[in-house]
Amino acid sequence: MMKTFIFSSTSRGLPVLGYRFENKGPEILVIGGVHGDEPEGVTAAWGLLHELMRKFDYKLNLTLVPEFNLDGIIDKTRMNANQVDLNRNLPTKDWSPEARTPRYNPGPKPLSEVENQGLVKFLKDYKVKFITSLHSWEPMININGDCEAEAQVLAAATGYKVEKDIGYPTPGSLGTYAGLEQNIPTITYEIQRDMNLGDVVKVHVPALLKMLKAYEGKHVS
Numbered sequence: 001m002m003k004t005f006i007f008s009s010t011s012r013g014l015p016v017l018g019y020r021f022e023n024k025g026p027e028i029l030v031i032g033g034v035h036g037d038e039p040e041g042v043t044a045a046w047g048l049l050h051e052l053m054r055k056f057d058y059k060l061n062l063t064l065v066p067e068f069n070l071d072g073i074i075d076k077t078r079m080n081a082n083q084v085d086l087n088r089n090l091p092t093k094d095w096s097p098e099a100r101t102p103r104y105n106p107g108p109k110p111l112s113e114v115e116n117q118g119l120v121k122f123l124k125d126y127k128v129k130f131i132t133s134l135h136s137w138e139p140m141i142n143i144n145g146d147c148e149a150e151a152q153v154l155a156a157a158t159g160y161k162v163e164k165d166i167g168y169p170t171p172g173s174l175g176t177y178a179g180l181e182q183n184i185p186t187i188t189y190e191i192q193r194d195m196n197l198g199d200v201v202k203v204h205v206p207a208l209l210k211m212l213k214a215y216e217g218k219h220v221s
Helices: 041-055 071-075 115-127 148-158 176-183 197-220
Strands: 002-009 013-019 029-032 060-065 130-137 140-144 186-192
Touching: 013 115, 029 041, 029 115, 029 197, 041 060, 041 130, 041 197, 060 130, 071 140, 071 197, 115 176, 130 176, 130 197, 140 148, 140 176, 148 186, 148 197, 176 186, 186 197
Parallel strands: 029 060, 029 130, 130 186
Antiparallel strands: 002 013, 013 060, 140 186
């Protein structure tokens, strides 16, 4: 049975909705739309939700947030309404106030943004064990923490490469905060930018379903 709840909110006061499927098993989070100008990740998240609503047969507690940066999605911008990159705003040890360009603005201080405050609270309250964050850029499955097996399932389904380093510094990112510092294995799933959205659903939703089964097989006896 699925439950809809308010996962977080935006600086404009809009609710960020989460969709939760409860069962006995580890806590899993799948999140899309961290960057509002990456519709491929949002589309994959909604497609995954559709399939899970049709049939949920996983021994997992799974929460799906398709539109995390809702203000950014509405505005079609990478940043939120405060012009902050939510994936540079988390309270990592390497957080920096400097940005390579305005698109990577980390905000005035770590965790300044209400969206991320809700995310961090959820991770702590629910003791999340595994995260998949859906983005779009160059095709890549970036891993932080012990999630190589799950990443290889995605790689086999998509032909994407698995990388431990995305290729440039990402202070304040979810992968660093959760995957490296909080010991929550995190996959940053970079779908091909500008991929046809119908093809996103055809290719990446089945891949995500296989990944969830692989995680279940590894972690649920």
